[in-house]
Amino acid sequence: MKLDTVVGAAIMITLISSCNNNQDQKIQPDFLSANIDTSVKPGDDFFLYANGRWIKDNPIPPDESSWGIGQMVQEEIYKRLKTVNEKAIEENAVHGTISQKIADFWRSGMDTDAINKLQIQPLQNDLTEIKKINSVADIISITGSFHKKGIGALFGDYVAQDDKNSNVMAYHLSQGGLGMPNRDYYFNTDEKSVTVRNAYKKYLYKTFLELGNDSITAVKDEESVLALETKLAKASRKLAELRDPYRNYNKMNIAALYKLAANIDWNNYLQNIGIKKLDSVIVGQPEFYAELSNTLKTSGINDWKNYLQAHLIMSSASYLDSTTFDNLFEYRKTLSGASIPRPRWKRVLDVEENAMGEALGQLFVKEYxxxxxxxxxxxxxxxxxxxxKDRIKALPWMSDSTKQKAIDKLNRVTKKVGYPDKWKDFSNMQIDHVPYIINIQHANEWKHNYNINKLGKPVDKTEWDMSPQTYNAYYNPSNNEIVLPAGIFAVPGIRDEDLDDAFVYGYAGASTIGHEITHGFDDQGRQYNAEGNLKGWWLPKDSIQFVQRAEKIIKEFNEFNPVDTLHVNGNATQGENIADLGGLILGIDAFKKTDSYKKNKKINGYTPLQRYFFGYAYGWLDQERKELLANQLKTDEHAPAKERVNGPVVNIPEFYEAFDIKPGDKMYRADSLRVSIW
Ligand SMILES: [Zn+2]
Incomplete structure (x- = not known):
């Protein structure tokens, strides 16, 4: 496998004495310079220049939809987690321990003989319940039992901090209930969207055949589900419309919720999912609930039965027999572009990660x-x-009073690095020698109860929403915190102490830490105050300045056209692009204070500033199939990897300096077009 060669070579990294040449330290082999494609000019396409050789040498495997740094790190993590699971089986620990749960989960997921033999039989009870439905109340009752088990249907709900009072946990209702990734797939007419829509219809048709219908009925059923979902899609907000935290915050009491969506018996539903007492609820998109309520009454009960059957199978298919799985995969292929499924053991690890990531994490950080x-x-x-802080103080466009508040907020950003100090308690999670899907449902139920139990209790601000082995990070506005799991800092095959500062300031400093901190001050984050509450603290004239500057980055990204006729959605991705640009300039400022920068010693022919930008580009070393790109442009608030590199760097004077970029180079951007926010 490709990865082994990269890892293997990198492990052999040796430092050759720099005594002979003080100006240019040699590291052999150097994973950064090895990635460079010298046939590309940095000023024409910096992403391809920095990462091009690696991309040429490492094509996307047929079972993957993208391939790059994320997968390289993930490959290493997969191998480590597989070992953790195999050891747990060997250990044969007593019932109730984490080791027993991990062993039994793994065993049930890998036992394809048992899984194939059962087919969709583990869902039989639910299917029978659906058959018995004869009222809207029945539909809602089943929806509740689905939600407890992690099966998606009708709408989305979750427990999270109240955006306007971060010391309180609130119950949230959001739009949902669609079978395709979001509303655009129901209406867009570009080629990729039409392909996905047709594949989805075919998938539904096959599902109804599998459920025992004849082909004529299966067509009718498929059409009824699509028609229902199209109504819900029409009432759903677009990706960019979900960015405004005020518009997506509609707190109301239960009486008002009944008024908004009268055909749902909310008290029954809440009881059913384990909420005994609730004064208020935060509704993200009220018009969605109005339409859902309306559709519950106006669409036939039979259509809803079809819908619930389809969603039960769709939510469960990845954990069922190969026919059920293959049907879903045929459709999902059009979204990912991968032609064959990933190996089973990786898929089981993904599910296990989702079910009990922190349990695995305890074993992971001990070693790594x-x-x-x-x-x-x-x-x-x-x-x-x-x-x-220095940047904020020097901003020419912000008033002193807003600056003071910004600095106060910045001072109070909590950092969580590596892994949690306190681990979640998994003792009540029930994992046994039962069919795989039952273990998954039990894990989902545990998670559901865990979250519901937070209502009415003080907010636990020590909690992590990602496991330590995750290759990702986040900013949580309600806690005004950045959370940086151990996995995000990993470089495949290289020990942390062997990474040079220039690289680390670009890779971890800019693309992760600076990025996440800037999220606290992007188009959404800036609307939350230092205490994590959605409450304005900007003078209006400063807000106007910010919005004008953000407009420029929206415009810049709208122009990118990564696949077919599809463009980046500059509006929906502005928060991420602001964070990328912020991360890069903060990383440079911090790096300039280090000895490595001041000594200006080259490594393998590259200056510290150049290696800084390579480090940033390494963070987005990635290539994607066109299907995935097309899906990402509609559903993801992040621009594609290439644009995340080439988009921000052209706004930074040090980039021009580092690679001697001049007017006439393709990436050159006139001063007047450059975006400057922070
Ligand atoms: Zn981000």
């Missing part, structure tokens, strides 16, 4: 994230924070 690494990245957070 030491105190020294934790210290390095904690220090880096502080360096970035200092750089941001």
């Amino acid at each position: 994230f030491n105190e020294k690494a934790k210290q390095r990245y904690s220090d880096l957070v502080e360096a970035i924070r200092e750089a941001y």
